[in-house]
Amino acid sequence: MKKTVVLTHGNDVLYEGDPLNIPFKEDAIKDKSLELFDDDDPCIIHQSHIAREFVKTLQSVFEQQGESEIHLKDHKDTLYFIDAPEDTTLKMKG
């Protein structure tokens, strides 16, 4: 079953859907692109690859926690790439 992610901030749902389409920080994408490809202007295919790397990191955080809900503020260094307020809650479904 395809996994989905829900980002909530208070009562507001900031995002719900495919983890690959989570809002990622532009600077984080650029930095990751420099790290992986030495390229500060990645094409869309390279951006997609970077998004998958980010999602893999996010999934590993959920797996390490053993819970389906985490708080961004508890993992702000690991999940630095997510473009959401620090007190955002993330849920993984599926």
Next chain:
Amino acid sequence: MIYFDYAATTPISENAKKALVKTLEDFPGNPSSIHTCGIKSKKKYNATKKNVARLLGTTHKNMIFTGSGSEASNTAIKGVYHKHKDKTIVTTHVEHAATKESVAYVEAEGGDVAYCPVDSEGFADTDALEKILKTKDVSLVSIIHANNEIGTLQDIVALRRLTKQYGALLHLDMVQSVPHMSLNLDASGIDFASFSAHKFFGPRGTGILFFKDKDSFIPLIHGGHQEFRKRAGTENLANIVALEKALEDTVNQVDAQEKAIKSLGRHFLNALDSSGIDYHLNGPSYQSEKRLHNILNIGFKEVHGGQLAFELDQLGFCVSQGSACHEDAVQLSHVLKGIDVPDDYIKGSIRFSFSHRETKSDIDQLVDALKTIIDSGDASL
């Protein structure tokens, strides 16, 4: 890592690598220089070119070395266009980007381009081609001989018969063809053919353009007198010698290698059948002799091809997803769209391309990985 992306590039062979290094060390002179070092390089270059030509079934006067297969195709297409600007160039919608973008350039320049339709296996519709040749004044028909995404092998005899009948030139992109068949270019009757060394275990950065008549095209690169003034620039002798060695090894071993490749391909499809994975083989049936047997483009039902390729990479398998960047969007392969791959499978299509070097154990591991990923739902649409 287990490598299943030979259609993208092949690792340089040990023999080619040794030849490259030895040539760099032993032949420092510019082949155009008239002194001992230059003359030595020129002699080596000429002998090498003659042997390469012989291996392809032609003469050294009917070929030039280029910087890539793409440069070879660009030279043929743009070179003929610039000679006959008022005539039509014919191609298909399942070409490599080198041809696709060269004809796009011709169109942007105001030239006329006609597209010959292909069937659901990627074969050019020769009836439709004849209609185009009858109704338009065609200078060049440019078609990919061995399709780089789906492996379809076009019928050279039929294409040549038509182009000859209607007075058009025929260019074949044979970049994927060389490691899989023996060629006799002179006997084939074709007018141009493009090749690339790194597709047959040679070095990157060196290709070949074969031509029947050197006056039938205008060069892309002007400058010195190299390559009959058809491609200026100091010859990349080390790469050319390495190409020769790779080509020689390929030609000598082609039959045994193809036998091994077919066996691996059948094993792959049998393993997929046994796994219960829902898949669609894009392009000609595997039994067909009108296909390359080392390229298996497979659509997995309701799977995201990009994610599947990523997950395979994480598990140690290099494959190609066959999509391309286009104006900030990941586009589905124009080749798969061109042959109308069913909707349920096109987004989940992956190109697996292998060589004689892989083993059935490699294939089994690949199929196990595919089953694990697909069953997990991690690559589901």
